[in-house]
Amino acid sequence: MNERGDTPETRFAISLADDDATKLSVTGGKGATLARLIAADFPVPSGFCATTAVYHTLTDTPEIRAAIESLEALAPEETEAIADGSSEVRSKIQSRTLPDTVRHAVTEELDTPDGDTYAVRSSATAEDLPTASFAGQHETFLGVSDGEPVFDRLRDCLASLFTERAVAYRLRNDIAHSEVAMAVVIQEMVDPAVAGVLFTADPVTGNRHVASVDANYGLGETVVSGEVSPDNARIDRRTREILAYEVGEKRYALRSDAGGNGTEPVALDSEKQATRVLSDAQLRRLVALGGQVEDLLGTPQDIEWALVEGDFVLLQSRPITSLFPLPEPAPDDDRLHVYFSIGHQQAMAEALPPLVVDWWRELLNNTAARVRSGNTEAPWAVEAGHRVYIDITPLLRFGPLKRGIPVGIAAANEPAAAALQGLLTGRSEAFPAHGRVTTIRSVGRVLRRGAPKLVPHLLRASGRFIRVFVSGPPEPRREQARIEAWGEELASRIREPETVAERVRAAFQRSDLLTVLSRLLPRIGPLLVASLLAQKTLERLFPDADTDLDASSKGLENELVTRMNQRLGDLADLAREHSEVREALRKEASLADISEGEGGQAFGNALSEFLDEFGHRASGEIDLSRPRWNDNPATLIRTIRSNLAGTDPGTHRAHLQHLERNAAAAATRLEARADHGVLGPVRKAVVRRLIRAYRGGIQFREYPKQGVAHLFTAVHEVISDAGAALAADGRLDGPEDVWYLRKEELFAALAEDAPIDADIDARRRAYERDRKKTAPPILTSEGEAPAATMEPERTEGVLSGTPVSSGVVEGPARVIRDPSSESLEKGEILVAPTTDPGWTPLFLNAAGLVMEVGGRMTHGALVAREYGIPAVASVSNATEEIRTGERIRLDGKRGTVELLDRSERY
Structure with missing residues (x-):
């Protein structure tokens, strides 16, 4: 050699x-x-x-x-x-x-x-x-x-x-x-006159059609290192229009040392500091060059460049790895499209494995196919960053909906609503309203397709709405039984085919949102609408009675989440009565070992009864790949164990009774305020019915999820069975690998005995990468993630969000990202990415709640108000900013989280 x-x-x-x-x-x-x-x-x-x-x-x-x-x-x-x-x-x-x-x-x-x-x-x-x-x-x-x-x-x-x-x-x-x-x-x-960085996509908003340039005199190291505030320009790559040019405070430039000893700073006079570094023509040349580089390398680029004797030279180019992926498939037209994350709507913004993405897209696109207006075949549901987004663009072209959609989104996520409103205002030309004829035709198409199924249900729903105010809400247990039976019917349609392959196809092809809504809306919709109407009416009648109105919404024994936690508290009390069960739980023994001790059989039977009612639930249950509680009740066992150490027997029941008494007292006070004058008895009766309707709707809010969760569990079981079969055949390394296949790959694998041509490891790595990315609630077809226009004022040591449950609490924080593997001790403040019914067991011990995703009407907010614990939602990067064990003060009325261990140092 x-x-x-x-x-x-x-x-x-x-x-x-x-x-x-x-x-x-x-x-x-x-x-x-x-x-x-x-x-x-x-x-x-x-x-x-x-x-x-x-x-x-x-x-x-x-x-x-x-x-x-x-x-x-x-x-x-x-x-x-x-x-x-x-x-x-x-x-x-x-x-x-x-x-x-x-x-x-x-x-x-x-x-x-x-x-x-x-x-x-x-x-x-x-x-x-x-x-x-x-x-x-x-x-x-x-x-x-x-x-x-x-x-x-x-x-x-x-x-x-x-x-x-x-x-x-x-x-x-x-x-x-x-x-x-x-x-x-x-x-x-090189000895450049000017140097800097070009991003061929906007690194702040993600817009793929906007380039961003940072520039300073001399060597580009001052720009890359952040040592100076450079000039910044934003350029529309399609039109070459200079969208903005901001002259930075360029205090000095970096030049090569004349003696060949590295570099040396050179101070810039005030005139040069205030002068633009690049002309419009130079910016356009640079952006054009960057576009050619992006075309060669295939992805948006972060390019270091220098201007030497009037010509640009390239010093480095690398991908912009911080961009959130573009929605796929792309629109079939050249208009701007806007997408809303279903994960944020469900308060579960985490990444989903590929097969779960396919299932949700199939469910939503099946629905769109049944009611689609117009001739387009563009999908309603798309994928971006292992999340599912729905295309809300057609809705934004109808005047009333354009105004109403941000309001509706605000209930689940106020920053998302603000971001959407900012986009609609800033780029209003992209959303021209339909003409009257087009609107009538479009609505007519939708009604022709959906009316035969929906109209009879809507008529029945109207009757139920009226009955809420006349005779009161229906009996909760009977209503739950009906919804559970309906959910099991949905699940049976998937489980009934004879072969694994047929059941998997049924899981994808026998589900659509219209079927779900046509059964749920007539039963629960009227109760929720009546509750909301009653709430708004009571707020107008008693504008100064926030405390009583808040109290009247609590203490509902038949509210599902409350019942879950009451039953878990009963299990903890049962364990307290039997020392062997209590010690086995503390030693983290298996369920089999717990059952062998004195009282273990009774504990096991009580847990089985809980699972009979709630075992089909899970944390993050819209991710169909996650085990249900029936598969792995470890989350429940951890909650029971934590409850043993943190409370006295019967505390949970006493707390509920306290809330019930407060609600009754609040109702009495509100009725008394209405009972005056000749029409006092009438007003009192009206207020009593309004309070009954208000409370009735609140207790039914989780019933639809209880029913739909049967469908989710059936899909989970069917696909898990397919994974086990393919793993047994040696075509997958393990049953869990099935979740990294795409829908058509799974169909083909079950239809023929052939090797599966999919790089599962590469897909798992891609999923893990996207899992670490923060998904924007609103995303455009240009890749832009519009920022909220309501950014709270930043204060050192204080995080801000949306206030969703009033009260102030101070205590140690516990950051939990996965409730299936972590527990919460009594008195700790739960800090989570989000919560859904699967997080319910943790609320038994929570002193307060901080969420990264959510709004006033999402699960965590509703449960926090029911339990009377302070909560703040939409706190950006809360799980990164807050550390487990540090003291925080949570103000659920102002929407602030004070980091006490740090704020005391400021």
């Missing part, structure tokens, strides 16, 4: 113009991308790459390998261990001497670039990738003079693979340290 090696993988230095330089394993992410740009004739400064072979040569020692292996066992939060371990690895690499063969290969290539100073930049094999950018994690050295300084900086770049931030970044992204390597790009140093 010669000193440069026989293959690209073993050569120590390679020109960026060499075809083999485009190989990621040879030149790393930065080097490979630059080589691709050079091959496509883009303007890139000449240079070469010290390849990954140099890194492997330098680190191939037992001491360095052992030090790297020790880093693999660390967790991202072990900051001190990461600092010590990474420092040790860097020190060992920097102490190594570069072999003569490496020095000779690099020296030969140094003759290639023009000039005497160089830019020496790290290029790791795991950076500048579509899934991980590693921006700012490794070292860059500018203005490096020829000779020994190049070799010193080369070694420093190799060692920077193990900076603390790079090690932590890899740990957070599940990238093994032993699987990455480092190359080093060495290019001629």
Whole structure:
């Protein structure tokens, strides 16, 4: 072998113009991308790459390998261990001497670039990738003079693979340290008049049609590092219109040191600070160049550029990894489309596995096919970032709906409603109203398709609405029985086919939202509407009686969530009566072991009775892949265990009775206020009926979910059975892998005995990446996630959101992301991404509630008000901002969360 090696993988230095330089394993992410740009004739400064072979040569020692292996066992939060371990690895690499063969290969290539100073930049094999950018994690050295300084900086770049931030970044992204390597790009140093960064998509809003440019005089390092406030321009890529140009406070520029000793800052006079760095014409040229780069590389790009003697040169290009994915499939027209996340509507904004996405899209698109207006075949439900969104654009073109939709969304998510309203106001031209004829025709089509099924139900619903005020709401247990029977009927339609393949097809093809609504709306809809009407009427009659109106909405024994928690509290009391059961629970024994002790049989029977009624529920139950409580009651057992330590026997029953007494007293006071004058008895009777209707609707609000959950459970079981069958055949590695197939792949796999051609591991990694992304509630076809126009004023140590349940509480926070694997101790304040009925057991011990997603009418808010605990919803990044164990003060009336351990330091 010669000193440069026989293959690209073993050569120590390679020109960026060499075809083999485009190989990621040879030149790393930065080097490979630059080589691709050079091959496509883009303007890139000449240079070469010290390849990954140099890194492997330098680190191939037992001491360095052992030090790297020790880093693999660390967790991202072990900051001190990461600092010590990474420092040790860097020190060992920097102490190594570069072999003569490496020095000779690099020296030969140094003759290639023009000039005497160089830019020496790290290029790791795991950076500048579509899934991980590693921006700012490794070292860059500018203005490096020829000779020994190049070799010193080369070694420093190799060692920077193990900076603390790079090690932590890899740990957070599940990238093994032993699987990455480092190359080093060495290019001629340019002396630009202006430099900066171009984003070919707006990194703030996500809009793919808007480019963003940051620029300053001199070298672009001041822009990349954030050392100055650069000029910023936003450009419409389609029209080339300059949408905005903001002149930054450019205090200084960075220039190459005249003596070849790196760089030096140069102060800018006030006139230059206030002057635009780039002209409109230059911006348009730059954006056009960036568009060509994006076309070559296939994704929106973050490009470092420089303006040298009037021409732009490209210094680096990497994918913008922070963008939320575009909705798919794309619209079948060129209009702007707006989508709303069904996860946010259901207060469950987490990512869904691919097959679950397909099921929800099928359910919604089946519905759209039955009532679709017009000739378009564009799907109503789309996918983005492993979430399901519905296209609300057609609704926004009808005047009354355009005004009403933001109001409706506000009940589930006020920031989302504000974001939508801001979009409708700012881009009103994109949503022209339908003409009267078109509107009549469209409504007519919908009515012709939906009326035969819905009208009879709506007529019956009208009668039920009137009866609520005349004779009162129906008896809750009978109503639940009817809804449960209907839910089981839906489930039986999926379970009844004989074969697994037929049942799976039924799961996708025998469900649509219209069928669900046509049964639910006539039964529960009138009760909820009557309750809302009664509430609004009472608020108008008694505008100063917030406390009594709030009290009158609580203490409902037959409200499902209340009944769940009462039953769980009864189970905890039962365990208290039997020492062997109590101790087994505390020792986290299995259910089988618990049943063997004295009182264990009674406890097991009581738990079975609970599961008979609620075992088909789950946390995050719209994610059909998640086990139901019948599959794994561990969440319930943890709640019972926590309740043992936190309360006295009967506390839960006493609390409910206290709420019932308060509600009765509040009703009496409201009736007394109405009972005055000649018509006092009439007004009193009216108020009594309004309160009865108000309370009646509240207690029925969760009944529809109790019924629909039977359908969810049936789909879960059928698809799980299919996964087990395919795993038994050896066509899937495990039953859970079935959730990473697409619908048509599963159909084909069950129809024929052939291998499944799907990279499950790659799909699982993609799902995990998207799971870490915050999904916007509103998303456009251009990729824009419009921001709320009602952003709360930021105060140090205080988080703000939507107040949803009044009261003030102070205590330790408990951040919980998965209620199936975590528990809450009595007196802790629950901090969660969101909550649904599956989180109900945790409310037994919660002193307060903070949610990232939700509004006044979502599950967590309703339950918090029922339990009388303070709650705040739509607190952005609450689970990241708040740490478990720190003291917080939650004000459910003002909508604030004060971080006491930190605010006391401000």
